Amino acid sequence: MERIDGIGALFYYLFGESFRRAVVAMYAFDARAAATAPATRDELAEHVMNRIGDEPLLHQRLAPTPLKLDNPAWVADTIKPGRDRVTSRTVQGAGTWADTIATLEAIAAEPDAGEVPLEVILLEGVNAMPELPQGSIVIVLRTDHAAMDGTARAAIERKLFSSQPQDWRAQEPVAQYRARRSLLPQPILLSALAGLVPRLATTVQLVRQANRIVDPAAGLEAEAGATEPSAPVEPSAPVEPRPEQAPVRTSIDTDPDEPQRVHEFLTVPLATVAAARRAVAGATVNDVVVAAVTTALRAYLVENGELPDEPLQCFIPIAVPAAAGRTAGNNITRGTIPLWTTASDPIECLRLTHRTTSEVKNNVGTGRQFLLEQAALTMFAPLAARQHRKDTKEGRSANVAITNTFRGKHPLYLGDAPAVRTQIVSRLNRGAPLTHQVTNLNDELMVSISAGASSLPDPRRYRQLLHDAFTELAKSREAPSDDAGTVTVS
Known part of the structure; x- marks a missing residue:
């Protein structure tokens, strides 16, 4: 089954x-x-x-x-x-x-x-x-x-x-759907009992595969430990909060299940995003989106007199390799990155975002995290869900969520009517009251903003700040420097 x-x-x-x-x-x-x-x-x-x-x-x-x-x-x-x-x-x-x-x-x-x-x-x-x-x-x-x-x-x-x-x-109808015999509800429990041993074997196999992959962070620590101690080096960026720490709290961190929601919508020309990418070598569209959200949040918090001394944290789903064209399944894994609201300059923010996001994605790219995650969820998905609910209740979650789903360059038509706008509405907010659903259509980036009414009492102002952040990033140019790693924070 x-x-x-x-x-x-x-x-x-x-x-x-x-x-x-x-x-x-x-x-x-x-x-x-x-x-x-x-x-x-x-x-x-x-x-x-x-x-x-x-x-x-x-x-x-x-x-x-x-x-x-x-x-x-x-x-x-x-x-x-x-x-x-x-x-x-x-x-x-x-x-x-x-x-x-x-x-x-x-x-x-x-x-x-x-x-x-x-x-x-x-x-x-x-x-x-x-x-x-x-x-x-x-x-x-x-x-x-x-x-x-x-x-x-x-x-x-x-x-x-x-x-x-x-x-x-004039559309030629697709072939008629034919149900498979296995799609019957009666043998669900029997097949589950019969599959316990194979699932356990799969779990063990996934753990073994994961353990054969060298953790990049562990490799770096081992390499550093093999060398002679050197003089202390001044850090080039604000210290990232440790993963086990709860993120710093601001007024945007209200109950993620707050029933009253506010929604805003923003379109950004892809040419603007492309111009912003050129400001930092190697920056991706995702990096620009995260940096723009960070810059807007910083301005919003400054206006409200509550800019924290530490970066905020952002949840991002990270895609893992999957079959092309699949229409089902969740080929994603979790990721949490810092939002560098401590960086006063948008380009510094983009540079830091690109660096830290690349590190997170490179770690995921080894496959180790995904394999261990799949091993745990193969046997213990209900327990994992229970633990996640407990963690969220205790506050160990992100301040913000950003989800990017890019549909490619091709336009969408319903018959001969072109699509001119898409927007996402969902209640998937547990652990992050302020969410951004990002996609593209034609030559525009589209951002659907959703938040609890008390966490974002002035959504139009936040929308304007986010628009300004994209514009500012697009107009910026990375200044040449002898020490590109030096960052100004406030």
Whole structure:
């Protein structure tokens, strides 16, 4: 019987109620000049089945293993499979942008949200000018994070939407989905019992593989210990907080499960991001995003008179190698990096961000952390989820979360209507009240900001500061210096 991976099982047990695992991704399509875009629920259902009707995620759901003896298993969905996964909602109120966001929040909070891995929803009654063009067609994908990460969702997007305008009615239907015999709910417990010994063997094998990999940090320590002691060296950067320490707290660190949320949205030309990358050799798009968030947070905290003396901490999911085009699974591992709010200059902040983020990703890139993580989650996903909840309650978590999912350079079309905006709304905030969901569309970077109402009482001001941070980074140039490692902090 096929079961979800360890990271997915961690999410499944960590969040409990299914709606807490739901991720709502909105796609707005400009239909003003469109002639062949599906605009009704029935037309959308036909379009979905023609393009991804063979996708197992439309015909399966997750079922827990009794006594939590194994990870949840994929079973045949007899409640609402296939075409029944395509539904519609009417936007609340007058259909304004605020009403649209409130409706997306409501979709994410519906009691059955996340009960199935993939749903397609047509949002009707949207009248959100100037944020969206008049008459926009708004499609929502509601996914279960236990079943798929952002990369898998992006693969679903590319299958559901086209990269060129086309007549959806002329789409050649995909082959009919055929369920496998193993997708029956009855043998879940029996297969879990039969799999205990193989799972234990897998756990031992993963640990052995991990132990054969040299930890880069340990290697550096050993190398340093083999040399003669040298004179003390003045540190070139603020001291990074030790991983076992709780992050410093500010007013943004409220209850991550605060029911009232605020949302903001920001677009940044990719040309601006590219200009910022050139300021520091080797800097990536992710580095620029993190540095911009750090710079904005620093300004926000300064304005509120509470800039801490230590860097904040940021949670980032780190992708690990996976099969290309996969539409399910969570091929990610955890990562926590410092947000150098102690650096007064944006370029110094970007330089420090690039250095420390590279170190974290290089360590993950060896595979050791991921293997050990998979070993633990193969046998003990429920216990790991319980420990994570305990750690979060005790405050050992990040101040901020940044999630990057880049969908490539190709545009998205629904029939012949081009996508002009995407936004993410989710309740996956446990451990980080302020989150940034980052993606790209056409020639723009899009940032969805979500926070507890008390942690970000002035979201528009924060949005403006984040916009200014990207602009400032793009205009900056790294000054030549005899000592490039020297950093000015305040």
